Amino acid sequence: MSRQATIKDVAREAGVSTFTVSKALRNQPHVAPETRKRVLRAAARLNYSASKSAAALVSGKTKRVALLIGEQITGWFNGNIQEGVYDVLSTHGYDLLIYRAGTSEERAAFFRNLPAKRNADAIIVVSFTLAQKETKALQELDMPIVAIHSGATSFSQGSIRIDDCESEIEAVQHLASLGHTRFCFLDRFNPLPEYSWGANQRIIGYKKAIDRYHLVDCGVLTMDPDREHPARTAADRIASMTPAPTAICAWSDDCALALLSELRQAEIRVPDVVSIMGFDSSDVAALAGLSSVAQPARDIGAEAARKALQLINGSPLTEPHTQVKTHIIDRATTGPAPRDEGR
Amino acid sequence: MSRQATIKDVAREAGVSTFTVSKALRNQPHVAPETRKRVLRAAARLNYSASKSAAALVSGKTKRVALLIGEQITGWFNGNIQEGVYDVLSTHGYDLLIYRAGTSEERAAFFRNLPAKRNADAIIVVSFTLAQKETKALQELDMPIVAIHSGATSFSQGSIRIDDCESEIEAVQHLASLGHTRFCFLDRFNPLPEYSWGANQRIIGYKKAIDRYHLVDCGVLTMDPDREHPARTAADRIASMTPAPTAICAWSDDCALALLSELRQAEIRVPDVVSIMGFDSSDVAALAGLSSVAQPARDIGAEAARKALQLINGSPLTEPHTQVKTHIIDRATTGPAPRDEGR
DNA sequence: CTGAAAGCGCTTACAG
DNA sequence: CTGAAAGCGCTTACAG
Numbered sequence: 001m002s003r004q005a006t007i008k009d010v011a012r013e014a015g016v017s018t019f020t021v022s023k024a025l026r027n028q029p030h031v032a033p034e035t036r037k038r039v040l041r042a043a044a045r046l047n048y049s050a051s052k053s054a055a056a057l058v059s060g061k062t063k064r065v066a067l068l069i070g071e072q073i074t075g076w077f078n079g080n081i082q083e084g085v086y087d088v089l090s091t092h093g094y095d096l097l098i099y100r101a102g103t104s105e106e107r108a109a110f111f112r113n114l115p116a117k118r119n120a121d122a123i124i125v126v127s128f129t130l131a132q133k134e135t136k137a138l139q140e141l142d143m144p145i146v147a148i149h150s151g152a153t154s155f156s157q158g159s160i161r162i163d164d165c166e167s168e169i170e171a172v173q174h175l176a177s178l179g180h181t182r183f184c185f186l187d188r189f190n191p192l193p194e195y196s197w198g199a200n201q202r203i204i205g206y207k208k209a210i211d212r213y214h215l216v217d218c219g220v221l222t223m224d225p226d227r228e229h230p231a232r233t234a235a236d237r238i239a240s241m242t243p244a245p246t247a248i249c250a251w252s253d254d255c256a257l258a259l260l261s262e263l264r265q266a267e268i269r270v271p272d273v274v275s276i277m278g279f280d281s282s283d284v285a286a287l288a289g290l291s292s293v294a295q296p297a298r299d300i301g302a303e304a305a306r307k308a309l310q311l312i313n314g315s316p317l318t319e320p321h322t323q324v325k326t327h328i329i330d331r332a333t334t335g336p337a338p339r340d341e342g343r
Numbered sequence: 344m345s346r347q348a349t350i351k352d353v354a355r356e357a358g359v360s361t362f363t364v365s366k367a368l369r370n371q372p373h374v375a376p377e378t379r380k381r382v383l384r385a386a387a388r389l390n391y392s393a394s395k396s397a398a399a400l401v402s403g404k405t406k407r408v409a410l411l412i413g414e415q416i417t418g419w420f421n422g423n424i425q426e427g428v429y430d431v432l433s434t435h436g437y438d439l440l441i442y443r444a445g446t447s448e449e450r451a452a453f454f455r456n457l458p459a460k461r462n463a464d465a466i467i468v469v470s471f472t473l474a475q476k477e478t479k480a481l482q483e484l485d486m487p488i489v490a491i492h493s494g495a496t497s498f499s500q501g502s503i504r505i506d507d508c509e510s511e512i513e514a515v516q517h518l519a520s521l522g523h524t525r526f527c528f529l530d531r532f533n534p535l536p537e538y539s540w541g542a543n544q545r546i547i548g549y550k551k552a553i554d555r556y557h558l559v560d561c562g563v564l565t566m567d568p569d570r571e572h573p574a575r576t577a578a579d580r581i582a583s584m585t586p587a588p589t590a591i592c593a594w595s596d597d598c599a600l601a602l603l604s605e606l607r608q609a610e611i612r613v614p615d616v617v618s619i620m621g622f623d624s625s626d627v628a629a630l631a632g633l634s635s636v637a638q639p640a641r642d643i644g645a646e647a648a649r650k651a652l653q654l655i656n657g658s659p660l661t662e663p664h665t666q667v668k669t670h671i672i673d674r675a676t677t678g679p680a681p682r683d684e685g686r
Numbered sequence: 687c688t689g690a691a692a693g694c695g696c697t698t699a700c701a702g
Numbered sequence: 703c704t705g706a707a708a709g710c711g712c713t714t715a716c717a718g
Contacts, residue, residue: 004461004485006711017689022713030687047483049460053405054711056396058694064440073429074422082416086443095458096441097407100429115438117392118347140390142347189630229632229675257600258631264607287532288601289572332572349695360705365697373703397696401710 005046014042066097066120070128076282084301111137122308144311158307160322167326168205175247179337182216184245189223218245235262246337253278253285271335289332348389357385409440409463413471419625427644454480465651487654501650503665510669511548518590522680525559527588532566561588578605589680596621596628614678632675
C-alpha cells in the first residue's frame with residue numbers, strides 16, 4: 001500500500017489551495033458550490049481522510065471524549081452507559097476513548113500518568129467516587145468533566161444520576177403495598193467499599209423504608225462469589241430466617257436471578273411464598289420475567305455525552321445536574337404477600 | 344488555568360534542548376543520568392505531559408488501538424474482551440478506542456467514513472463477519488488487523504478464537520456420557536443472522552453431536568425478547584415436547600439462567616429431571632451454580648491485544664492464528680439422566 | 687470566494 | 703552525550 005493521501009494531494013488534484021480543501025471538507029461556509037464539489041470528488045478519488053492528529057495539533061480539539069470507568073468495564077450498567085455515550089458521540093463525529101480505574105494500582109496509575117491529558121476534549125466519569133487529590137488531578141486535565149453516578153458532583157461541570165436511595169425506598173413501598181411486611185435485602189456480591197460511588201445508597205434506602213413504614217428487616221445477605229454455589233447458601237439462609245421474609249429486594253438483577261432459581265429449587269415458590277425484586281431491569285430480567293426497578297442506563301450515558309459535547313462547545317448547561325427517575329416493573333416474581341403470614 | 348506546558352517550557356526549565364527532553368522523557372538511551380534526572384524534575388514541576396497529537400503527527404504512531412465491535416458493546420463476551428484488551432494495552436502505554444458496528448446503518452457508516460483511519464496503529468475486530476467490500480475497506484486502513492471470533496480470518500494478520508462447533512459437541516458428548524439421550528437446544532434470543540460471526544456454529548455442533556452419537560433432538564427453542572415472559576413460554580414448550588428432553592444445551596448462560604428458574608417454577612426439577620448446560624461460564628453462572636462451557640474471554644482479548652502490539656512493532660507473529668480451548672464446568676444444573684426414561 | 691504563509695508541539699535525521 | 707534545524711499535516715488569521 002502506498003502512503004496515505006494528504007491535503008496537499010487533494011489540493012493538487014482539485015486544482016485549489018489546501019485552505020479551500022480544508023474549508024470544503026469540513027462543510028464550512030464561503031466555498032463556492034462548484035469548488036466544493038470538485039474538492040469532494042478529488043478527495044473521494046484519492047481516498048483521502050484528514051489526519052486527526054494534525055487537525056488536533058493546530059485546532060487544539062481532539063474530537064475525542066474519554067470515558068473513565070470505576071470498577072470494571074463489564075457489566076450491565078457500565079456496558080449500557082458505554083452504548084449510550086457511543087450513540088451520541090458517533091453521530092457527532094467524536095471518538096470514544098476508554099479508561100478503567102479498577103484496582104487501586106490501576107487507579108493510582110491513572111491519576112499519576114493522566115493518560116487522558118491533552119488526549120480528549122472532555123471526560124465522563126462513571127461509577128466513581130474521587131478522593132480529594134484525585135479531584136485535583138482531574139481538574140489538571142483542563143477539560144470539561146461530566147459525572148455519572150458519582151457521589152459528589154462538585155468537581156464536575158455536569159452530572160447525571162438516579163437516586164439509588166429513593167428508588168429502593170419505592171421498591172420496598174411497592175412491595176409493602178402488596179401486603180408484605182417481612183423483608184430481606186440481597187446485597188451486591190462484589191463490593192469494593194473503598195470505591196463505592198453510592199452503591200450503598202440502595203441498602204440505606206431499604207433500611208430507611210423499613211423504618212418509615214414500620215416493616216421488619218429479616219436480614220441482609222451477601223453472596224460470596226469465591227465460595228461454592230453462593231446462591232444456594234443464600235437460599236438456605238433465607239429458608240432458615242425467623243421470622244421468614246416474604247419479600248426480597250436485591251441489589252441487582254443478576255443477584256436476584258441467581259437467587260431466584262435456587263429458591264424455586266428449594267421449593268420456596270416465587271412469587272407465591274416469596275416475592276423478589278431485582279434492580280436495573282436488564283435484558284435477562286425481561287427474559288426471565290423478573291420484576292425489577294428499571295433504570296435507563298443507556299439514556300443516562302447518552303445524556304452525559306450530550307452534556308460533554310455542549311460543554312466542549314462552550315455552551316452553558318441549561319440543567320447541569322440531572323436526576324433521572326426509575327420506575328418499577330412488575331413481572332412474574334412479585335405478587336401479594338401470602339395469607340399464612342405466621343409461617 | 345494557564346495553558347499546558349510544552350516541551351519548550353521543560354527544555355528552558357531544565358536548561359537543555361527540546362531534543363534532550365524528548366529523549367529523556369521517553370526513556371531512550373544516550374542521555375546522561377544527571378541530565379535525565381534534571382529533565383524529569385523539570386517536567387514534574389511544570390506538570391508536563393507530551394501532546395500525543397504532536398507526537399503522532401511526526402512519528403506516525405498514534406499509540407492507540409481500535410476495537411471494532413460487531414453487534415453491541417454490552418454483554419458478557421464483548422465486555423470481557425474489552426477488559427482483556429485494556430489489560431495489556433494500558434500496561435504498554437496504549438489507549439483504547441471503541442467503535443461499534445451494530446445496526447446495518449451504523450455498519451455502513453463505519454465503512455464509509457472509516458473513522459479509525461490514521462487514528463490508531465492497529466485494529467482488533469470482534470464478533471464480526473465481513474462482507475467482501477468491507478474487507479477491502481478495512482485493508483485501506485493500512486494498519487494491522489487482528490480478528491477475534493471472526494468467521495473468515497484471511498483478511499487479518501492475526502486472529503484468535505474458540506471452536507464454537509467443537510465446544511458444543513463436547514458439551515453434548517459430556518451430557519451423553521451422563522446417560523442423556525434426548526436433547527434440546529436453546530438458541531440465542533437476539534440473532535442477527537446477517538452479521539453472524541459463527542454464532543450459529545454452536546447449533547451446528549449440537550446437531551453434529553446428535554447425529555454422531557445417535558441421540559435424539561427434541562427440538563430447538565428460541566426465546567423472543569419482545570414477547571411477554573419468553574422464558575416461561577420456552578419452559579412450557581419443553582414440558583410439552585414428546586419425547587421429553589432430559590438435557591438442554593443453551594447458547595449462553597443468560598439464556599440458560601432465564602430458562603432455569605422457569606423450569607424449576609414449573610416443577611421440572613434441575614438437574615433431577617432435566618440437566619441444563621450454559622455457555623460462557625460468566626460470573627452469574629458461578630453465582631447461580633449453573634453448569635457451563637467455559638471460554639476465557641478476557642484472556643482472548645488480552646492475547647488479541649498482544650498480537651496487535653507485536654504487529655505494530657513489526658515483529659512477525661509466532662502463531663498468527665490461535666485457537667483456544669474451552670472446558671466444561673459441572674456445577675449444580677447437570678447430573679445423570681433420570682431413571683424413568685420413558686416419561 | 688480563494689490563496690500564501692505561519693505555526694500547532696512534537697520527533698528525527700544530521701552534525702558535532 | 704547534546705544541539706540546531708527541518709518537517710509531520712493540518713487550521714487559522716491575514717490579505718486580496
